[in-house]
Amino acid sequence: MVNFQGGTIRTRDDLERFESEMTLDERLPERSILDVFKASAALYPTSTAITMLMTGAQDERPRQLNYDQLLGMIHSAANVFSTLGGPAPGVAYMLPSLIETYATLWGAETAGYAVPINFLLQTESIAELIKASEAKILVALGPHPQLDIWERALELRKQIPGLILIRVSPPGTPAEEGIIDLGTALAEQPDDHLIFGEPRGGSDVAAYFHTGGTTGVPKLVAHTHRSQLVSAFGGAALCGYTSEDVMTATLPLFHVAGTIVAGLSAFMTGVELVVMSPSGLRNPAIVEGFWRLVAQHKVTLVGGVPTALGAVLQVPVGNNDISALRTGLTGAALLPPAVGARFKEVTGCHLHEILGMTESSGLVSIDPLSSVGSIGSVGWALPYTQVDILRLNEDGSLGAPCATDEIGVIVIQGDHITPGYRDPKHNEGVIEAGRLISGDLGYKDAQGQIYVAGRSKDLIIRSGHNIDPTMIENAMATHPSVALAAAVGMPDAYAGELPVCFVELLPDADLCVEDLHQYAQSMIDERPAWPKLIQIVDAIPLTSVGKIFKPSLRCEISKQKVLDLLQNELEIADARVEAVAGGPRGMRVTVTISKDHRASLSKLETTLAEFLFEARVQIG
Structure with a gap:
């Protein structure tokens, strides 16, 4: 079983001692994701693993699953996927946060590999992701009054020959010809063992997560069982999770933050996850009742992206007793100082920052949750991993390590790094000789803590959603009246950044800004990437070699x-x-x-x- 002995990690000395006392293999003998759930079920069989809130209403009786029951669901799900898809099937899913989503994710990784899908993407983009991953099975939410997931799933089945469609719907939903009901299928499979032999593990691919823009050929990042285990172990160690913790689960399960630091890391240590409705903090009722729910469920750990936490911090705590709360954690985007200060003012606790990447199986570094916290820092690298800050040479190559407080490129090494993208050509400049060149700029202070200072890749991060500016620029450049387009992030107090686009028109072009907005919305699949503002300029600034000068x-x-x-x-x-x-x-x-x-x-x-x-x- 996972061994976290060695004391609480608060300082750099604690971290170094933790690493020196045992090797990673001694601390982490688990070979597969299923091993984690077996160990947790053995240690905490009757402890609550998941508390599922559907509405957040004051009189709601949530659905709960203990660790023994969760392991049983994972066994059953893996057996379903193996029966339907054969050896090591790819299982894509378009699901909001539900107990069935957890079972689907970890069951898919046990039997084959998971392909988590952001169901807010356009149908065409999702089709490309499924095709590129070669997934055989699609698990999707059934008919819903607000969400059109099921309608798009049916369309995807038409577009992808042989795709097996599994529906997640409430009990009693009428059967549909050719459609498999997940609840029924789970009930028909044993929940105490696997029917297909050994689970996937080690260097086997556990999942493909999509990242960046999804136009053209999708960028699918491979996670292995080993990479996810090492990342989750590091997250649990630096977060100092215990079986006494109750944590808000507000991040979607198509995102690495929701699946690793707020998922697998928590399950390693017997944490209770309170799933705050299928849509998390996108649900206005959950935002409005957040502090009541924190008090009601005696939450000890509050987590979320900065924009979502900023929204709940506008809601008065009132008479709700939140004294069980010990700290907060945030990631996916840089934390505005004002949100951190407001969190401290409202809760009396520090809001700790986490740096993660899909390519690092979810985590890079953490400001330890048991420490007093550092303003602006994303903490230390995960145990048994290495983060270097390297000088960026004029020719774009990486040089020697930077001095203290000197800004350079963040480069990561460790067993949690992806073996590569599904399409190897995407590895160039990102995955080199087992190290991950993050594209983030940062520096280390005298204590070795990491700070993020910007991004060399020019990504626009809107509420934790990565937007590739090239996607916007390429779309706008197809307009017959556009000579050049440049997309950058505009500062925003809520979202961190919003995409804006500068457009240089061809001579004598007769075009207004509203025309350009309509064109952008027709050409860009991802709604969050639609430019918030488009400015027509006489000339876009260029460097001496003709590149757009975005600074x-x-x-x-x-x-x-x-x-x-x-x-x-x-x-x-x-x-x-x-x-x-x-x-x-x-x-x-x-x-x-x-x-x-x-x-x-x-x-x-x-x-x-x-x-x-x-x-x-x-x-x-």
């Missing part, structure tokens, strides 16, 4: 954003704003206000703290 565009849109905020929200019309690229947070914005607005200084500083850039306010 100046980011600075320009940031300057516009702050000027708009000053004039329309704070009624300061005569301020000067300067935005420059660089610094520890990737951009520095300096606002100069006149003496007449001295009284607005504090409010302005508070407002600018909501953004991810480094802000300075001065009077002059």
